[in-house]
Amino acid sequence: MKKFCPSCDAVVEVADVPTPRCSVCHKAVIDTPATEDPDPKRRWTQPLVVGAVALVLAALVVGWQLQRAKVPEAASPAKLAPPVVSADWMATWKTTELKGDRAVAPGIADAALAQYAKAAPNAQALVRQLFALAKPGGLQKVSLSTRRKHPVQPTAELWQAVTAGKAKPVHPIEAAWLLRAMLQARGEMASFVTESAGVQTPLMLSRTRLALKLADGTIAEVGAAQPMQAPKPVSDAQAAAWWLVVRANVLRLHGDFKLVYEDLGAAQLVSPGLPAADFVKGVAQLDQKMDESGVAACEAALLKAEDPLARLFLAEIAVGQDQPVKALQRCDEALKAAPAMPEALVTKAMILLQRVPTLPVDQRDATTIDVGKLLDQALQANPAPSGARAAKAQWLIHKDDMAAAETLLQAGVKDHRELESALMLVEVYNSRQQFTEAAAVFGQAEASLEDERVVTAWVMALVNAKQPAKAMEIIDKAIALAPTSTTVGLLRAQLLAEAGKIKESIAALEPLKAGPEGDQIAGLQAQLLLQDGQADQAVQLLQAVLTKRPTDKKLVLLQIVALARAKQLELADKVAAKALADKIALPMELVEVWLQSQHMERAQKLLEQEVAVDKPDPKAAATLAVVYVMQDKKPQALALRDKTAKQLGEHGEEFRKAIDEAIAAAEAEKANRVKPDAAK
Numbered sequence: 001m002k003k004f005c006p007s008c009d010a011v012v013e014v015a016d017v018p019t020p021r022c023s024v025c026h027k028a029v030i031d032t033p034a035t036e037d038p039d040p041k042r043r044w045t046q047p048l049v050v051g052a053v054a055l056v057l058a059a060l061v062v063g064w065q066l067q068r069a070k071v072p073e074a075a076s077p078a079k080l081a082p083p084v085v086s087a088d089w090m091a092t093w094k095t096t097e098l099k100g101d102r103a104v105a106p107g108i109a110d111a112a113l114a115q116y117a118k119a120a121p122n123a124q125a126l127v128r129q130l131f132a133l134a135k136p137g138g139l140q141k142v143s144l145s146t147r148r149k150h151p152v153q154p155t156a157e158l159w160q161a162v163t164a165g166k167a168k169p170v171h172p173i174e175a176a177w178l179l180r181a182m183l184q185a186r187g188e189m190a191s192f193v194t195e196s197a198g199v200q201t202p203l204m205l206s207r208t209r210l211a212l213k214l215a216d217g218t219i220a221e222v223g224a225a226q227p228m229q230a231p232k233p234v235s236d237a238q239a240a241a242w243w244l245v246v247r248a249n250v251l252r253l254h255g256d257f258k259l260v261y262e263d264l265g266a267a268q269l270v271s272p273g274l275p276a277a278d279f280v281k282g283v284a285q286l287d288q289k290m291d292e293s294g295v296a297a298c299e300a301a302l303l304k305a306e307d308p309l310a311r312l313f314l315a316e317i318a319v320g321q322d323q324p325v326k327a328l329q330r331c332d333e334a335l336k337a338a339p340a341m342p343e344a345l346v347t348k349a350m351i352l353l354q355r356v357p358t359l360p361v362d363q364r365d366a367t368t369i370d371v372g373k374l375l376d377q378a379l380q381a382n383p384a385p386s387g388a389r390a391a392k393a394q395w396l397i398h399k400d401d402m403a404a405a406e407t408l409l410q411a412g413v414k415d416h417r418e419l420e421s422a423l424m425l426v427e428v429y430n431s432r433q434q435f436t437e438a439a440a441v442f443g444q445a446e447a448s449l450e451d452e453r454v455v456t457a458w459v460m461a462l463v464n465a466k467q468p469a470k471a472m473e474i475i476d477k478a479i480a481l482a483p484t485s486t487t488v489g490l491l492r493a494q495l496l497a498e499a500g501k502i503k504e505s506i507a508a509l510e511p512l513k514a515g516p517e518g519d520q521i522a523g524l525q526a527q528l529l530l531q532d533g534q535a536d537q538a539v540q541l542l543q544a545v546l547t548k549r550p551t552d553k554k555l556v557l558l559q560i561v562a563l564a565r566a567k568q569l570e571l572a573d574k575v576a577a578k579a580l581a582d583k584i585a586l587p588m589e590l591v592e593v594w595l596q597s598q599h600m601e602r603a604q605k606l607l608e609q610e611v612a613v614d615k616p617d618p619k620a621a622a623t624l625a626v627v628y629v630m631q632d633k634k635p636q637a638l639a640l641r642d643k644t645a646k647q648l649g650e651h652g653e654e655f656r657k658a659i660d661e662a663i664a665a666a667e668a669e670k671a672n673r674v675k676p677d678a679a680k
Contacts, residue, residue, distance in 0.1 A: 089237035089270050096266035101154065102259070106177040106243040109185045110156035112163070117182035123190075126182055127220040134223035137165040139175050141223045144206060144386065147451055149254065149482065152247035155181045173242050175222040176210040180239075189215040192239045193231035199338045203279035203298075203307035205246060210239060241271035245280055252284050254484075255516035260284050275304040286317060308334040312347050319351060327351045342381040346391050349374035353398060371395055390420040402428075413445045419454065422447055426457050435465035449478040452487040459491050463498075471495060486515050493524070502532040519545050523555050526562060535566035556584050557593050564597035573602075588620060600627055616644055618655050622662050629666040637663055 093105050109117070120126035133139045139162060142148050150168040153161065155178050161167035162178075176192065183190045195209040202208065211221035211228060219228050248263035261284070267277040282297030298314055315330035331348035334341060349371045356364050356371075375392045378385060389412035396405035406428060412421025422445035429438035438461035447454040455478040462471035472495055478488045489512045496505035509525045512518070522545045529538035542559040549555055556579050563572035576593070579585040587606050594603035607624035610617060621644040628637035641659040645652035 089235075089240055092237070092270050093240065093266070096269055097262055098266055102262070104154040104156075106155050106174075106240055107181045107184070108155055109181040110159075113156055113159045113181060114185035116159075116163075117185040120186070123183060123186065123188045123214055124216075124218070126186070127179070127214075130179055130182070130222050133162060137167055138162050139167065139178070139222050140169045141175070142169040142171055146448060147253070147453075148250060149450070149485070150250070152243070152250055171205070171246050172208065172221070172223070173205070173210045173239065173246055176212060176239065177243060179212050179220060179222060183212065183214075190220075192234040192236065193219060193228065194234045195228045195230065196232040197228075197230040199308055199341060201307050201309050202305040203276050203301050203310040204313065205242060205249075205276055206309060208242070210234065210242070235271070238271045238274065241267040241274045242276060244270070245274070245276045248277075249280050249283075252280065252287060255287075257284055257288060273304070275301045278304065279307075279310060283313075291317075291321065306337050308338040308341055308344060311337070312343060315347055315351070319354075324351055324355050340377065342378040342385040342388065345374045345378040346385055346388050349378070350391055350394070353395060356398070368395075368398065384416075386418065387420040389416070389418055390424045393421070393424060413441060417445050417447075419445060419447055419451065421445070423453060423457060426461060430461065430464070433464075435461055439465045439467065439470075449474065450481050452482075452485060455485075455488050456491065459495070463495070468495065468499060484515065486512055486517055486521070490521070490524075493528075497528060497531075502528055506532065519549055519552070519555075523558060526558055530562060530565060535562055538562040539566050539568070551582070551584055553579075553584055553589075557589060560590070560593050561597050564594075564599060569599075572597075576602075588617075588623075591620075591623060595627075600631055603627055604631070611640070611644065615647055618644070618648065618651075618658070621655075622659055625659050626662050626666045629663055630670060634663070634667075 090105060096103070117126060120129060130139065134141070146169065148169070148171075152171070152174060155174075158167060158170065158174060158178055159181075180190060180192070190212040193211050193213045199207065209221065209224070209228065211219050211224070211231065213219055213231065213233075219231055221228065244263045244267040248260045248267070251257075251259045251263065261281070264277045264281050264284075267274055271277075279298055279301035282294045282299075282301065285291075285294030285297060288294075295314065295317065298310065302310060311330045311334040315327040315334070318324070318327035318330060328348060328351055331344050331351065334344040335348070338344065352367055352374075353371045356367055359367055372395055375388065375395055378388045379392060381388075389408055393405040393408045393412075396402070396408065406425070409421045409425040409428065412418040413425060422441050426438045426441050429435070429441070439458065441461075442454055442458045447458075449455055455474065458474050459471045462468070462474065472492070475488060475492045475495065478485070479492065482488060489508065493505045493508040493512075496502075496508055506525055506528045509521050509528070512521045513525070515521070522541055526538040526541050526545075529535070529541065539559070539562045542555060542562055546552070546555055546559060556575065560572050560576050560579070563569070563575060576585075576590050580587065580590065587610055591603045591606050591610075594600070594606070604624065604627050607620055607627060610620040611624055621640060625637040625640050628634065628640065637659075641656055641663075644659075645656045648655050
């Protein structure tokens with residue numbers, strides 16, 4: 001049985017004895033969470049609490065979610081060349097392995113950008129003009145509550161988008177380099193500075209402010225809500241390396257790991273020993289399921305530079321690895337570095353709330369009270385951190401106060417436009433099948449369709465509310481914002497298929513095959529081709545994919561179906577035999593394939609081999625009995641029932657009853673098939 005070991009901080013297998021001990025460290029263990037809450041009133045609310053923990057944790061370190069991708073070939077972390085120390089960072093930049101447009105350094109002005117800069121009467125006037133562009137479509141900053149996935153552009157390209165009013169929200173580092181390019185075009189002296197007061201994020205760069213100190217000593221920062229309190233100098237080399245790290249992190253979210261490591265390697269060359277590059281390298285390794293080396297790289301970066309939000313990110317990783325003790329340790333480390341930081345208070349509260357069911361009964365109430373205190377303290381911050389109200393709502397649900405939770409979430413949506421409150425309120429409405437109310441939430445929250453979570457939840461709510469046209473409208477708007485989004489593209493294909501527009505659904509999947517999940521999407525496309533009666537095209541598509549993934553079980557089984565429907569039975573038999581020989585598929589899986597392909601004789605042959613043993617698998621025997629009935633061989637089905645029942649001993653009578661029910665159901669289905677034919 002499974003228990004939780006606090007010493008190992010993991011769920012372990014233990015012997016079923018009165019006083020079980022951990023099989024690893026041999027210390028005391030405690031119960032793991034129950035699979036079903038004994039309190040009927042809370043059975044439907046408990047999944048909201050557990051599932052929403054991840055929602056809140058992701059909100060606190062938004063933009064750094066793990067992709068957990070399969071490691072692409074030639075996408076391992078590059079071994080960095082020895083650092084090149086040079087006063088001329090541009091000379092060092094040219095020694096990197098960046099090619100083509102990716103080799104364009106930040107701060108390079110084109111003719112249009114330079115002309116605009118020179119037209120301003122002075123540097124101060126130029127700065128004021130740029131400040132006026134801090135708006136949607138201009139130099140609007142990326143919101144901390146947004147998962148940015150649009151690319152980092154070279155400075156000249158960014159300016160082109162700004163002048164067209166079509167720029168995506170930018171990181172402060174991108175805006176600072178744009179201002180630097182303009183000042184340099186005018187021949188103005190300026191140097192980079194960053195904020196050194198308050199909570200800093202030198203590893204994640206999520207709150208890193210970068211500005212320019214002009215010749216007269218003034219600080220110019222595009223889109224700054226408040227002036228810098230303690231500016232400190234930043235070298236051009238470090239500012240350029242930061243720009244590369246920001247670009248690498250966006251590429252990471254798209255799974256372009258080869259490019260990620262190129263950018264991080266370049267960042268280390270331009271600014272040797274940069275902690276942010278080390279940290280993002282570790283996150284990329286975590287994305288690629290290299291957990292041990294990824295965490296080690298992140299921890300090494302933390303030894304170079306303190307970043308409380310980075311510690312919270314590692315707390316989220318520990319939660320995902322079923323290490324709650326380690327996660328709480330990370331939270332306490334963050335609070336030590338930044339006392340009373342509201343994000344750390346919320347994260348710690350949510351981890352504790354998730355642990356409550358595993359605690360001894362006499363500790364649960366006290367821990368629940370502590371969670372409430374942590375959340376109340378976090379909500380006193382101005383502004384409250386993203387996800388704090390949703391976290392408090394989860395606490396209220398845990399205490400069976402659904403009415404108060406719903407009121408709090410509604411206030412979070414209406415008064416604060418909080419995305420996390422909106423996402424959780426939708427979950428609450430969905431759990432009560434109030435789909436129309438769920439579909440209306442995101443409009444009230446003014447949620448951005450650039451967030452795939454919003455698109456997915458909104459579209460599914462609309463579908464459940466029987467509003468498919470509105471759902472497709474949302475998808476079309478989302479695709480216009482993120483044309484390369486696999487999630488949105490798959491949603492569109494799904495809606496088209498459900499509407500019976502199979503050919504359009506097949507076409508909608510085509511551009512998605514160029515992405516990192518192209519092989520799986522090709523498999524979906526093959527299924528639709530089969531549904532559309534295009535078996536030959538499905539065979540061709542699957543053969544191409546299987547050259548790259550010859551042992552992918554789902555694709556191999558789908559290929560057998562496609563070959564069978566394309567009337568290439570000899571080749572289908574060979575593929576099936578090889579799948580068995582290579583242990584890619586089990587006999588019963590092939591039985592399902594043959595039944596799906598309406599080749600009962602092949603399914604029957606496999607099943608007869610499976611039951612020709614001393615103690616046959618009851619499922620195989622039951623399936624064979626049904627196959628016999630469907631082929632007008634009821635006597636064989638009854639004989640099989642009697643023979644297998646004897647072989648199963650004490651379970652024989654139970655098996656006999658199950659077989660009788662299966663035979664009756666098969667006969668009823670067969671009769672239903674005959675009636676329409678007779679009517680014709």
